[in-house]
Amino acid sequence: MMYILIWNQAAMTNRARYIYRSLAYYIIFAMAWIFLSDDLLRTVVSHEALISLSTTKGIFFVFVSAVGFLLTLRAVPELDASSNKFNEDSIFTTKKSKRTLAYLFSILITLIAIYLYNEISSAFANKSLFILLMLPITLSALIGGVGPGLLSTLCAAVGSYFLIRSPQGASYPDAFEQLKWLLLIINGVVVSLISEALQRTSENLTKNKSLLKSIADSTSDAIFVKDIKGRYIFANEASADILNTPINKLIGLTDADLFDLQTAQLLSELDSVVATKASVQTHEEHITTKRGSEMIFGVTKGPIFDDFGKVCGIFGIARDISEQKRSEQELINRTAALNQAQQLAHIGSWEWNLTTGHHYWSDEIYRIYGRDLSLPPAIYPEVSQYFTHDSWIKLSATIEHALATVESYECEAQLSRASGELRWISARGEPVIASNGEIIAFHGTVQDITEQKQAQLLLEQREQQLERVITGSDQGYWDWNLLTNEFNVSSRFETMLGFMPGELDVRIERWSEIVHPDDLVVAQESINRHLSGQQTNHVAEIRCKTKQGNWLWVLTAGRVVSWHNDGTPWMMSGTHTDISTRKHHELALLESNVVFENSYEGIMVLGANRLIIKVNPAFSRITGYSSAEAIGQSPRLLSSGQHDALFYQEMWNSLNKQDFWRGEICNRHKNGEIYIESISISVVRDSRAEIQYYIGIFTDITQLKAHQAELDRVAHYDVLTGLPNRRLLSDRLKRSVNRTERSGKSCAICFLDLDGFKEINDRYGHAIGDQLLVGIANNLQAILRVDDTLARMGGDEFVLILSEIASATECSLILDRVLVAVNSIIQIAEIEVRTTASIGVCMYPEDHADPDTLLRHADQAMYLAKDAGGNRYQMFDPETERQSQIHRRALELIGLALARDEFVLHYQPKVDLLSGEVVGAEALIRWQHPELGLLFPGDFLSHVYGSKLEQALGEWVIHAALKQATQWAQCGLNVKLSINVSANHLLRSDFAANLLTALSSYPEVPRSSFELEVLETMAIGDMQQAIQTLQQCKEMGVRFSLDDFGTGYSSLTYLRKLPIDTLKIDQSFVRDMLTDPDDFGIVQGVIQLAKVFKLQVIAEGAETVEHIALLRQLGCHLVQGYGIAKPMPANMFPIWCNEWEKQRA
Known part of the structure; x- marks a missing residue:
């Protein structure tokens, strides 16, 4: 296929050839038409018909030829200025305009053919010459494909059908004519389909040819085809550019026309080899053009076969590798130079492709490792065989880290050659990273640094030796270039001052910030004297500032060590020595002498034989003995005789074992007075741990001890009675509890409070009261046992701790004596005073509580004794405490209930018996307990009275009632x-x-419809405050009712003064008035009393019809109680009211 494309393209690139060939086709067609059609007509028609048919035939020919020329000339494009080419194949391209022309052509030529058919058929006795109609069908199909072909077939079939049928409109005259008519249609369809297939095949071939040509022209490689005689019959753009010859001129030329003779012969020989072997060959071709240009090509050539399998030409693909060859040669030269440089520098290079596993070593690496050059590079980690064990561990870890972190590495390692020789190398590696961030290769160097390493090791050894010497001397050294003024110090001097190495700025101009100003002058003078030759060395003691800002004493010493040729001092070196310890010792020695002589404490120094060898002036001041009298004497000179031999023995044993003793000793002054001293004795030993000295430092603390005793008495004893106070009592109580637990017995804690002491104080004055307290304390101390404790808590309160109580009976006997002792007459001046006491008692461990709780329990029991009338003792009852805990817990729960809004109000109606109307309702509190259900006031209000919650709960009731009244x-x-x-x-x-x-x-709530019910007993408690508060509320419009009237202490005077509106008869009287005459009398009396004071009266507790009837008879027509309705929730009250109104109506 490629051969055909290239061959046709090469043969049909000349525009002139195409035009000439088209002209030849036209001449042949025209001549054939003229002669063949004339001969045919001459044989079948007459002369007159021939003339008419010739005219028609001429018109048909002109039309056909015009259409043919139009299509042919449209396919001839203008020349391309850049390529000098045109596209002959465009004649076969079916554009929209050409397709339209093809359809028009098919219609016209068919109509002409039908006309001729009609004319000729008359000459043949109306015989149907369907062969004439095949010509337009065939031409239409060839020019336009299946569409125009079928259209022509349709036109021919329809036209012929109407022309040859009988005048009467019948079908074809006979079956044979019908068959020919059908064959005409079939042939037309077949020809149209075949023509369409041929056109599509031609179009595909054209496209393939165009595609292959585009590919050939787009590549930078030269592609060419030669015939068997070596003439170029095809070449792409790259070939023309390389040979600097246009394609239209290149076609038909040979290598001899393009290259020099030698190159042409070489190319001819290579072409012959390809043709002879009939196989593809790849090689390099060195060519020289006739212009003298030399180039090198990488060429692939292969044979082209004709239809019989014979070689009819060759094709070639050539790439200019001249620059590549020059680069390769340059690389070879550079590689050689690099190898030579590596050998001189002892540096080898290597590469490691992680993808392929390929390794590369330069020759120098082979020499460094001592590996045979004939062997392949040692792969990783096989290369470990060349390293010592420790070096390989270090190197491999470095490489693994570089692989993991995608970083370069550098590491020194030691080689061990097969000969046993040890060498040092510096290994470096750098990763090659792909676009996805992964390492695909490593490359690096290996350098033999054995000589450097040996020199470095030798230098390090010498530096370490010098460093050891300097470190051993604990000195810093310095160098001073006197010409450049450059000053250097060792790191020891920096660390000596608390700096890190390299942190201290030691330039000469900064020494004024390092050295004390006074010492800087001294050091400069010493240097000047040395440089002038007045002294052989520079020596000075200076203070240098540390990093912390302190001053450190340093001995600086040095001398000139180098001179210029002219004798000028050049380099000065020396040392810095830390002498702060020596300075401190000197100062300490000086200070110790000053302290020794001026110390306020007495100091005496004993020798190893325990004889005094030195004393200070304070010793003589405290003891009365002079230095001359004391030296050489034993410390027994001061003995007072108040310590036994065991005391001194333990003191000396402690000194021998612990080298220190501290304590208090009673000694005797020279004048015989006893004094107390606080003394510390230390042992001083030599390097062999032998005792050299005893040093005693003591202070006379006689007055301090007396002052401490007084402070202790004031802090722990009552000033008035001399009894233990509250602080000492706490300690005594703890000790008594501990002793009780050990002994298994009991102890009694008794809280004593005098009865009527306030009255005595008020009657006789505080002075008499104080003397009474002292007398009672003395009486109590007289009857108590040794282990018992009596303490005063303050005021008229005392506490007794009775220890080692065997039984309750024993405790009672002691307490009886205590009551008698308190009740004894005490004579104060001319007054005889006596009183009694109330005592609360708790027993431990029966009451197993902590000391503070025990005191609190005794205090609680004391109040019970006082409430019982005094002059008695009361044992603490744990049940009372339990009830107190229950009370406290109940208050906690009530407080939580109030916070959680668990309280509700129920409402009990009040009814007027005369009218039957509901005149009001009383709001009664309930507790909707989440666990216990609905609780009545009796279950919790007793805990609230007198507590902090009393006001809060009362305020809640007021707000809740007002809120409910508003809703109603x-x-x-x-x-x-x-x-x-x-x-x-x-x-x-x-x-x-x-x-x-x-x-x-x-x-929304009228104040006159809001009533407060207060207890009578309350109002009596503080009448003035009650009257004031009730009066203020009355002014607001609020009404008041005196609740439970008759149950408390009734006073008509108070009743007259209280601004109340209603009296409420307590239900306890109403409930029993039917059977109890007394209760009936009380109810009747209250009703009459209300009438006297013009107050409303209401009775609660009307539980039956009989109660209601009797109250109405007595004149009390306002009632509430179960006989009317029980208290009910707020949502039920309106419903009850409606029902009541219905019943009343």
């Missing part, structure tokens, strides 16, 4: 509400203000 009012239910108010709540100073705020928050 909005629904059209207006009812008077009354709520209960506790005593403590009502008597609070802010009660009226809080009530006003609550009422203002619910303006």
Whole structure:
């Protein structure tokens, strides 16, 4: 296929040839038409018909030839200025315009043929000459394909059908004519389909030819074809560019026309080899053009065969590799130079392709490793055989890290050759990274650094030796270039001052910041004297500033070590030595002497024989003995005789074992007075751990001990009575509890409070009261046992701790004596005073509590004794404490319930018996407990009274009742509400203000319909405050009812003063008035009393019809109770009211 394309393209690239060939075709067709058609007509028609048919035939020929020339000339393009080519194949390209012309042509030529058919058929006695109609069908199919061919067939079939049928409109005259007509259609269809297939094949061939030509022209390689005689019959653009010859001129030339003689002969020989062997050959061709240009090509040539398998030419594909060859030669030259340079520098290069596993070593690496050049490179990790074990571990770890982190590496390692020789190398590697970030290869170098390493090791050894010497001396060294003023110090000097190596700026101009200003002058003077020859060395003690800002004493010493040829000092070197320790010792020695002589504490130094060898002035001041009197004496000189031999023996044993002893000793002054000293004794030993000295430092603490005793008495004892106070009592109580646990017995904690002491104080004065307390304390101490404790808590309160109590009976006997002792007459001046005591007692471990709780329990029991009348003792009852805990827990739960909104109000109606109307309702609190269900007030209000929750719960009831009254009012239910108010709540100073705020928050509730029910006993408790508070509330419009009237202490005076509106008869009287005359009398009396004071009266507890009837008879027509209705939830109250109204109606 490629051969045909190339051959045809080469043969038909000349525009002139195409035109001439087209002209020849036209001449042949025209001549054949003229002669053949004339001869045919001459044989079948007359002369007159011949003339007419000739005219028609001429017109037909002109039309056909015109269409043919139009199509032919449209296919001849203009020359391309750049390529001098035209596309002959465009004649076969079916464009839209050409397709239209083809359809028009098929119609016209068919119509002409039908006309001729009609004319000629008359000459043949109306015989149907269908052969004439095949000509337009065939031409239409060839020119336009299946479409125009079928259209021509259709036109011919229809035309012939109407021309040859009988005048009467019948079908064809006979079956044979019908058969020929059908064959005409069939042939037309077949010819059209065959023509379409041929056209599509031609188009595909044209496209393939165009595609292959485009590929050939687009490549930079030269592609050419020669015939068997060596003439170029095809060449692409690259060939023309390489040979600098246009393609139209290149076609037909030979190698002899393009190259010099030698090159042409060489190419001819190579072509002959290809043709002879009839196989593809690849080789390089060195050519020289006639212009003298030399080029090298990589050429692939192969034979071209004709249809009989004979070689009729060759094709070639050539690539200019001149530059590549020059680069290869340059690379060879550079490689040789590199190998030589590597050999001189002892550096070898290597490459490692991680994808293919290929390794490359330069020759120098072979020489470095001592590997035979004939062997392939040692792959990784096979190369480990050339390294020492430790070096390979280090190197392989470095390589693995580089592979993992995609980084380059550098590492020194030691080789071990087969001869046993050890060499040092520096191995370097760098990764080659692909576009996806992965390593695809490594390349690097290996350098033999054995000589450098040996020199480096030798230098390091010498430096280490010098460093050891300097380190051993703990000195820093310095160099000073006197000409350039460059100053260097060793790292030891920097670390000496607390800096990191290299951190300290030691330039000469910065030394004023390092050295103390006073010492800098001294050092400069020493250097000047040395440089002037006045002293052989420079030596100075200077203070240098550390990094922390402190001053460090340094000894700087040095001298000139190098001179110029003219004798000028050039280099000065020396050392820096840390002498701070020596300076500190010198200062410490000086300070110790000053301290020794001026110390306020006495100091004495004993020798190993324990005799005094030195004392300071304070020793003489404290003991009274002078230095001359004490030196040479034993410390027993000061003994007071108050310590036994065992005391001193233990002291000396402690000194021998621990080299230190501290304690207090009573010694005797020279004048015989006893004094107490606090002394510390230390042992000083030599390097062999032998005792050299005993050093004692002591202070006279006689006055301090006395002061401490006084402070202890003040801190732990009551000033008035001398008894242990609260602080000491706590310690005594803890000890007593611990002793009780060890002994298994009991101890009693007794809290004692004097009865009537306040009255005595008020009557006789505080002075008498204090003397009474002292007398009682003395009386109690007289009857208590040794192990018992009596303490004063303050005021008239005492605590007794009775230890080692064997039984309750024993405790009672002691307490009886205590009561008698307290009740004894105490004579104070001329006054005889006596009192009693209330004592609360708890027993440990019966009451197994901590000391603070024990005191609290005794205090609680004391109040019970006082409530019982005093002059008695009361044992603490754990049940009482349990009830107290229950009370506290109940308050906690009530507080939580209030916070969680668990309380609700139920409402009990109040009814007027005269009218039957509901005149109000009392709001009664309930607790909707989440676990226990609905709880009544008796289950929890007793815990609330007197607590902090009393006010909070009362405020909640007020707000809840007002809120409910507002909701009822909005629904059209207006009812008077009354709520209960506790005593403590009502008597609070802010009660009226809080009530006003609550009422203002619910303006829909008329204040006159809101009533507060207060207990009579409360009002009596603080009448003035009650009257004031009730009066303020009355001014707001709030009504008041005195609840449970008759149950407490009734006073008509108080009743007259209280601003109340209603009396409420307690249900306890109402409930039993049917059977108890007393209760009946009370009810009747209260009703009459209310009439006297013009107050309303209401009875609660009307549980039966009989109760209601009797109350109405007595004149009490306002009632509430179970006989009317039980208390009910808020949502049920409106329903009950409706039902009540229905019943009343």
